[in-house]
Amino acid sequence: MPRPPKKVSQTQLARDLGISQALVSLVLNGRRQGINAETYDRIWAHAVKRGYHPKGMRLASSPAAQARQVGIILRAPLRLNTPTMYFGHVQHGLHTGIEAREYTTVFLGAEDQLDPEKLRRIFAPGHGFQGIVLVGEVTRGFLDQLRRFGLRIVAVSARYPGLCHSVLGNEPQALESLVEYLHAQGHRRFGWLGGNVGLGRHEARLQAFAAALERVGASLDRRYTVKLKEGDRIDGADAVRSLLPLARRKDFPTAFVTYNTLMAAGAVRELGREGWLVPGDVSVASADVSPVATDSTPRITAAGSNPEKLGEAAARLVLESPAAHSDGFTDLMLPAQLFIGDTTGPAKG
Numbered sequence: 001m002p003r004p005p006k007k008v009s010q011t012q013l014a015r016d017l018g019i020s021q022a023l024v025s026l027v028l029n030g031r032r033q034g035i036n037a038e039t040y041d042r043i044w045a046h047a048v049k050r051g052y053h054p055k056g057m058r059l060a061s062s063p064a065a066q067a068r069q070v071g072i073i074l075r076a077p078l079r080l081n082t083p084t085m086y087f088g089h090v091q092h093g094l095h096t097g098i099e100a101r102e103y104t105t106v107f108l109g110a111e112d113q114l115d116p117e118k119l120r121r122i123f124a125p126g127h128g129f130q131g132i133v134l135v136g137e138v139t140r141g142f143l144d145q146l147r148r149f150g151l152r153i154v155a156v157s158a159r160y161p162g163l164c165h166s167v168l169g170n171e172p173q174a175l176e177s178l179v180e181y182l183h184a185q186g187h188r189r190f191g192w193l194g195g196n197v198g199l200g201r202h203e204a205r206l207q208a209f210a211a212a213l214e215r216v217g218a219s220l221d222r223r224y225t226v227k228l229k230e231g232d233r234i235d236g237a238d239a240v241r242s243l244l245p246l247a248r249r250k251d252f253p254t255a256f257v258t259y260n261t262l263m264a265a266g267a268v269r270e271l272g273r274e275g276w277l278v279p280g281d282v283s284v285a286s287a288d289v290s291p292v293a294t295d296s297t298p299r300i301t302a303a304g305s306n307p308e309k310l311g312e313a314a315a316r317l318v319l320e321s322p323a324a325h326s327d328g329f330t331d332l333m334l335p336a337q338l339f340i341g342d343t344t345g346p347a348k349g
Helices: 010-017 021-028 037-050 085-100 116-122 140-147 171-184 200-215 233-246 261-273 307-318
Strands: 069-074 104-110 129-135 152-156 165-169 190-194 225-227 255-258 283-286 301-304 331-334 337-339
Touching (some): 010 037, 085 104, 085 129, 085 307, 116 140, 129 140, 140 152, 152 307, 165 171, 165 307, 171 200, 171 255, 171 301, 171 337, 190 233, 225 233, 233 261
Parallel strands (some): 069 104, 069 129, 165 331, 255 283
16 A cells, blocks of 8 residues: 655745744734735745645545535636635635634545546545535536535636525626726726636626726727736736737826736736836726735735635535525625725826
């Protein structure tokens, strides 16, 4: 029999990173106050990469533990060892909420790693899973496969009316607060830098942006609307580069709203490389809130729902008694908040 892999300890993580074990322990137990944001993110990223799992998160478990488990599945092509900043914090809130109820989370893989045969093995009779949380938007076909097992399913940042429960951020509220703030700063010409095109979350944010513009007497200008397949920093930079040839036009936007904070960070950096002042020449804001917005430098103006709160809400919903929603499915929408950072200011000229 092969020996089981040795568990990664916090001491090993601290040695790898050249920092104290006490600091690693604080971060992995959820402490943020007084800790540098970059250090916080670096510790979590390295812990996941090395295969460290906080208490309550098990990739494999004993039959005795299987009576109190919740499975987690990521949308394709996400992976546990390369999470987006946003969904990494959703997962953190999810783990915290489930552990508080004395259940454990079991990471089952990403959508594209789970074929029908593997799902049948995981959910064989007697499996003991109390429910499944889908982190991100999966395909309808994959959801239909999961529904055959009769489990309570909760989707985070995705909605499937009449098919499962969901936890969502209030996109209309977020975009309305952003546009109203920018309009009050004198901005009348807006652009959209979009990513993850094809996912419902992008479409919801773009539609909310267009509706918010109409309410202040503006409109979505298709010439300054960029839609890209991915939504990372490099995509934010690519979106800016695609529009700069139009920068001499008199109607060029004075403010850009991006699909997420990663794209905003990439856009701000690229604008700086091209000699633009942010926010002196152009303002940049994000349509979601994550630590990239609130804890990085420069801080990015953003509006959205707290991703850790989304995870905590999903934990509550997946573990509620079946009788609590016997008449149908719940779409739980969390309020959005506006965070004013360093990347927005009065419109130039």
